[in-house]
Amino acid sequence: MIITLLLGFLSSCVQWFPARAQELEPGIFEVNALGNSFSSLKSLKNKVAKKALALCEQQAIEAAAQTSGLQEPDAEHLSVRLIPKKVKIDKFESYTDEIYIDGRTQSASYFSYTQTIECVAAE
Numbered sequence: 001m002i003i004t005l006l007l008g009f010l011s012s013c014v015q016w017f018p019a020r021a022q023e024l025e026p027g028i029f030e031v032n033a034l035g036n037s038f039s040s041l042k043s044l045k046n047k048v049a050k051k052a053l054a055l056c057e058q059q060a061i062e063a064a065a066q067t068s069g070l071q072e073p074d075a076e077h078l079s080v081r082l083i084p085k086k087v088k089i090d091k092f093e094s095y096t097d098e099i100y101i102d103g104r105t106q107s108a109s110y111f112s113y114t115q116t117i118e119c120v121a122a123e
Contacts, residue, residue, distance in 0.1 A: 019051035028087065028118045029055055037109040041092060044113035052084035056119035081122040088116035 019033040033047035060082040091114040098105050 019047040021051055021055055024116070027059065028116065030114060030116050031055070032112060032114045035111045035113075037111070039111050041111075041113065044092075044111060045090075045115075048113055048115050049084070052115070052117045055117075056082040056084050059119045082119040083122045084117040085120045086115055087118045090115050 017034055019031055021029045021031045023029050029052070031048045031051050033044045033051070035044050035047075063082075091112075093112045093114075094109060095112065096107050096109045099108050100106075
């Protein structure tokens with residue numbers, strides 16, 4: 001019973017992690033979200049979309065800071081609004097790992113959703 005609860009807790013922790021991003025080239029990011037076996041593709045896509053939007057907003061702020069000379073420009077100083085545009089096919093993968101708990105090996109599964117985006121000017 002305790003092992004089952006611990007295994008459920010450990011595999012559900014993956015759901016709490018926010019999406020993460022890695023810059024592949026200037027303005028192009030690979031954004032990835034992880035979820036436990038109860039995660040839906042929709043929830044993972046929402047995490048990725050939220051992170052991608054935040055990345056592009058941050059890039060717009062940094063560009064405005066460089067051109068305006070302000071350290072923290074507000075919305076009035078943003079010369080362009082950047083939005084994420086998908087540049088590669090999405091990747092949805094399922095994984096199963098073996099974890100060792102109290103002398104026993106248990107299987108825990110999780111999902112990964114990855115999207116490569118580029119921050120482009122909104123029309």
